[in-house]
Amino acid sequence: MAYADQYIDKLRKSGLRPTKQRIKICEVLFDAEKTFHFTIKELVKIIENQANIKVSLATVYNTVHAFMRKGYIKEIPLNASQSYYDTNVTHHHHFFDEEENKLIDIHQDDVDEVNIKRTIPGKKIRSVEVIAKIVSDNQSQK
Amino acid sequence: MAYADQYIDKLRKSGLRPTKQRIKICEVLFDAEKTFHFTIKELVKIIENQANIKVSLATVYNTVHAFMRKGYIKEIPLNASQSYYDTNVTHHHHFFDEEENKLIDIHQDDVDEVNIKRTIPGKKIRSVEVIAKIVSDNQSQK
DNA sequence: TCAACAGTTTAGAATAAATATAATCTATTA
């Protein structure tokens, strides 16, 4: 794990103690070549499979929330009974495949700036997210 | 209840038996002058307050799901420990006030058509929704 | 008109995601 030192730094700079558990979670989340989307359940499974260390469910939740507060990951709103998280923290949008229950990134460049003409007095926009739900295109129309 | 007959029709036409409970829920949802957003908890509270009839929680869930299947209401995707529903079933977008946890409609006309340049092979877009998160605009920058 | 039945409601139990608790453990630093 050549990256461990890097994560130790990252955690220290964030005021988080670099524990074995947090470093492991960093490796899973940030060693990946590409950013990805995950649920807590999936994250736990990945950690278990690479099982050189045991991490309790509570710690996974705590760490994910800590990383969210620090801006290392973000939550994606879906009408699910389960939260989806994203290691891509840049501003971007999503397809949601309703058949496979999978999120797919849409780069910001691939969506023209969303122009909202309406405003709410005393309020400002903090973020704008587009979710496009997709389904199989069975172009066989009888 | 001049509207009751209308709801009895609506339910019958949908293949749903017009029970006292379903008619009551129709009144709460569709007698309102304006469309609105609600959680199950809020809906239960409204029904309880107008308490000429008792409706169990299971029935509220069942009926809300039945009405969704029929397209009379729709679910709005938000950070999901709780589902938000909408009696406005036209295509439209939302502000989400993060401080008050309230949804506000944005009419379709108030958002330029969202142009997504990317496509997924074999898939087609079924819906596109924009959620703009808003917060208080304290325009006091030190 | 009414019996029969499918569909509906209900209280309460079950489930599952998420959070809280409080005892134990550990990274930090003096």
Add this chain to the structure above:
DNA sequence: TAATAGATTATATTTATTCTAAACTGTTGA
């Protein structure tokens, strides 16, 4: 290395939602 603030853990709790199975009711056709 000792003291301690912070972290982890097993476990319990909370909360939204769904399930169950018994009781009830709207509908239909004789």
